[in-house]
Amino acid sequence: MKKDNIRDLTIIGSGPAGLSAAIYASRANLEPLVIEGKEPGGQLMSTSYIENWPGNEKILGPELMSNLKKHAKSFGTEFLAQSVVKVNLLEKPFIINTDNKHEIKSRAIIIATGANPKKLGCKGEDEYWGKGVSSCAVCDGALFKDKEIVIVGGGDSAMENASFMKNFTNKITIIHILPELTASYSMQKKIINDPKIKIIYNSSVCEIKGNSHQVSSISIMNYKTQTISELQTNAVFIAIGLIPSTKLFKDQLELTEYGHIILKNNTETSIKGVFAAGDVADAKYRQAITSAGSGCAASLDAERYLKNLED
Amino acid sequence: MKKDNIRDLTIIGSGPAGLSAAIYASRANLEPLVIEGKEPGGQLMSTSYIENWPGNEKILGPELMSNLKKHAKSFGTEFLAQSVVKVNLLEKPFIINTDNKHEIKSRAIIIATGANPKKLGCKGEDEYWGKGVSSCAVCDGALFKDKEIVIVGGGDSAMENASFMKNFTNKITIIHILPELTASYSMQKKIINDPKIKIIYNSSVCEIKGNSHQVSSISIMNYKTQTISELQTNAVFIAIGLIPSTKLFKDQLELTEYGHIILKNNTETSIKGVFAAGDVADAKYRQAITSAGSGCAASLDAERYLKNLED
Numbered sequence: 017m018k019k020d021n022i023r024d025l026t027i028i029g030s031g032p033a034g035l036s037a038a039i040y041a042s043r044a045n046l047e048p049l050v051i052e053g054k055e056p057g058g059q060l061m062s063t064s065y066i067e068n069w070p071g072n073e074k075i076l077g078p079e080l081m082s083n084l085k086k087h088a089k090s091f092g093t094e095f096l097a098q099s100v101v102k103v104n105l106l107e108k109p110f111i112i113n114t115d116n117k118h119e120i121k122s123r124a125i126i127i128a129t130g131a132n133p134k135k136l137g138c139k140g141e142d143e144y145w146g147k148g149v150s151s152c153a154v155c156d157g158a159l160f161k162d163k164e165i166v167i168v169g170g171g172d173s174a175m176e177n178a179s180f181m182k183n184f185t186n187k188i189t190i191i192h193i194l195p196e197l198t199a200s201y202s203m204q205k206k207i208i209n210d211p212k213i214k215i216i217y218n219s220s221v222c223e224i225k226g227n228s229h230q231v232s233s234i235s236i237m238n239y240k241t242q243t244i245s246e247l248q249t250n251a252v253f254i255a256i257g258l259i260p261s262t263k264l265f266k267d268q269l270e271l272t273e274y275g276h277i278i279l280k281n282n283t284e285t286s287i288k289g290v291f292a293a294g295d296v297a298d299a300k301y302r303q304a305i306t307s308a309g310s311g312c313a314a315s316l317d318a319e320r321y322l323k324n325l326e327d
Numbered sequence: 328m329k330k331d332n333i334r335d336l337t338i339i340g341s342g343p344a345g346l347s348a349a350i351y352a353s354r355a356n357l358e359p360l361v362i363e364g365k366e367p368g369g370q371l372m373s374t375s376y377i378e379n380w381p382g383n384e385k386i387l388g389p390e391l392m393s394n395l396k397k398h399a400k401s402f403g404t405e406f407l408a409q410s411v412v413k414v415n416l417l418e419k420p421f422i423i424n425t426d427n428k429h430e431i432k433s434r435a436i437i438i439a440t441g442a443n444p445k446k447l448g449c450k451g452e453d454e455y456w457g458k459g460v461s462s463c464a465v466c467d468g469a470l471f472k473d474k475e476i477v478i479v480g481g482g483d484s485a486m487e488n489a490s491f492m493k494n495f496t497n498k499i500t501i502i503h504i505l506p507e508l509t510a511s512y513s514m515q516k517k518i519i520n521d522p523k524i525k526i527i528y529n530s531s532v533c534e535i536k537g538n539s540h541q542v543s544s545i546s547i548m549n550y551k552t553q554t555i556s557e558l559q560t561n562a563v564f565i566a567i568g569l570i571p572s573t574k575l576f577k578d579q580l581e582l583t584e585y586g587h588i589i590l591k592n593n594t595e596t597s598i599k600g601v602f603a604a605g606d607v608a609d610a611k612y613r614q615a616i617t618s619a620g621s622g623c624a625a626s627l628d629a630e631r632y633l634k635n636l637e638d
Contacts, residue, residue: 036381036616043379044513068354069382070347070619071394073401083382090384200630202355282611300593301624305347308381309620313612319511 022109023049024322025315026122028100029261031058032304033294034128035084036311037318041126042091044319049094049122051114056097057081058130059295060304062152064180069304080304105268105287123325124289124318127265127277128311131258131295131302136168140224141254148231148251149224153177157184160251166234168221169255170194175203177253178213189247190215191236193256224252260296274299283314291318333420334360335633336626337433339411340572342369343615344605345439346395347622348629352437353402355630360405360433362425367408368392369441370606371615373463375491380615391615416579416598434636435600435629438576438588439622442569442606442613447479451535451542455563459542460535464488464564468495471562477545479532480566481505486514488564489524500558501526502547504567535563571607585610594625602629 025041027034030052041048055061060077067074089095098114109121133151135141141149150156153167153176161184167177170192181188190207195217197204207213216236222244223235233248260276262269270278270286277285277297285292293314294307336352338345341363352359366372371388378385400406409425416436423431444462446452452460461467464478468488472495478488481503492499501518506528508515518524527547533555534546544559571587573580581589581597588596588608596603604625605618 032381039379039381040614044511045516068350068623070343070350070623071380071391071398072382073398080382087382087384200355201634205356301627303351303620303623303627305616305623306620309614309617309623312379312381312614312616312620316612316614323512 021121023047023120023122025049025124025126025318026051026110026112026120027126027128028112029053029058029128029130029294029296030056030085030095031060031081031128031130031294031307032084033130033296033307033311033314034058034126035081035088036308037126037128037293037315038088038093038311039084039091040312040315041318042088042093044315046315046319046322047092047094049096049120050088051096051098051100051112051120053129054099057085062155063176064154066304084308100264103264103268105265105290108289110289124291124322126311126314126318127285127290127292127296128294128307128314129261129264129296131260133254134257134259136221136254136256138220138222138224140226143228144224144226144231144252147229148226149254150251151254153180153253153255156251157181157253160184163187163250164248165189165251165253166191166221166247166249167253167255168192169257170197170199171255171257172199172203174255175199175207177255178207179203181253182210182212186212188213189249191219191221192217193220193239194218195240221252258295258302260299262296272299281317283310283317289321291321332432334358334431334433336360336435336437336629337362337421337423337431338437338439339423340364340369340439340441340605340607341367341396341406342371342392342439342441342605342618343395344441344607344618344622344625345369345437346392346399347619348437348439348604348626349399349404350395350402351623351626352629353399353404355626357626357630357633358403358405360407360431361399362407362409362411362423362431364440365410368396373466374487375465377615395619411575414575414579416576416601419600421600435602435633437594437622437625437629438596438601438603438607439605439618439625440572440575440607442571444565445568445570447532447565447567449531449533449535451537454539455535455537455542458540459537459562460565461562462565464491464566467562468492468564471495474498474561475559476500476562476564477502477532477558477560478564478566479503480568481508481510482566482568483510483514485566486510486518488566489518490514492564493521493523497523499524500560502530502532503528504531504550505529506551532563569606569613571610573607583610592628594621594628600632602632
């Protein structure tokens, strides 16, 4: 940190984008601070093995994130295990306030707050959250050995959840709102011809019911037949997409209609000195390796921005 | 490969971008072919340890590339140890011809041919290439133990070369055409105050001389004083930037004035079905991790393109 107590660079978020930015920035002697947020390590912390981090044929998500954090620490990155509750990007230096009442002044910021799972918004979802309703099969799946379970969604993460749940049970139903799956070919292939897995198309969950301690059934609306049916189930895993974590920035930065930060020249937001990387600004690729690449790019862009400030 | 002998996807180049694309594409069952080119593994093959591949605090460049290749092979990527001599991107399917007279037809192509070191273009450079003139200190530096050596350039790779050559000799001179170094802060710092290293600014090498077997001296033009001086040296390492490898594509794809492939929507070239990733299209970041991220993105874009062809 400089003598005036103003940091050069603060990174908000600690997934692949935030930590790759931290590795580059700390190696460049920018002495970055990483504010880790409520879910340190990001979405990969709730996966098991991943097979698509180039160079590692198979690595646990949390192990990869631990390697990235260690790497950033080795160059001197500081970590703050707090969450940001407020930012002021309209003045310079920028001001960041955390839930532990820390105030941080910073000349440049990299936003790498990622994205969070969408919810269904149906009756019973909040009541039974953690009582059978979950967005993370890898975290909670083992609780449902040999039980009936439902997965909602038709994309890659729904397929991953289904594939993972086969370790525990043969009674798996996927409920998907569209007439066909949207997952990538390799993910679909594993699921679609699996006799253990039933797929209900054109449908969504309209109510989650239980005995107030645990989910016991759901109501399913079929849009094609316009009928509602009941299904016995002990768990509902929701995998219907992600919402970018941009609530903090919505009145200050330009966002898309879905809430993603709009970027120009790769990593620049609508405010000079504020950069973004990873899923918070990416609705298209959302891979660990693409996030890491964009984190690196944001750090190089921030370094160039700070150098120009000095001149 | 499909029954009609037309491949879905061919990847030209085997650096971080090409191999990351191959990992993603083969996992998605596109059965990609990687044409490795004259320098399999790309620029990292001529580095020693790298410290900025996120998650690996220190890894040999060739070891990282070997890991990436093994990863791509594990999903069934095919490799062809040949070089492309001609492409026809103006017809569909695209046609690729190799130096071993192979003809490959492909519905989609990812170009990941990278970039190559620039040359000085001065008298004696070609005559003494490999006899003291080199673009790769890591490859050839050990030949010059305790000898006088010169490094030409002021950017990161010149600094890396200088830093590496300190393992072998104390007699290092950097010759840089500008009045100050252009390398990043962290790289400059290691070099600029080092008493072992002399820096000559505002100057370039205008002739390389020797005894026809080995470099013995160079002539240096100082642009500020407009004088030419002589310097005894046994080696000249040239690190003045990169030229994207786009000669094959120049009449068919839109390129920048420096020869980089122009991209839109992240990885699309000016011809639908032809994608590009890595240094061949990136004049700005040029890192292994940014190349890997863009290779992954190109593969996902190619997958989407091929899926739409089928519909």
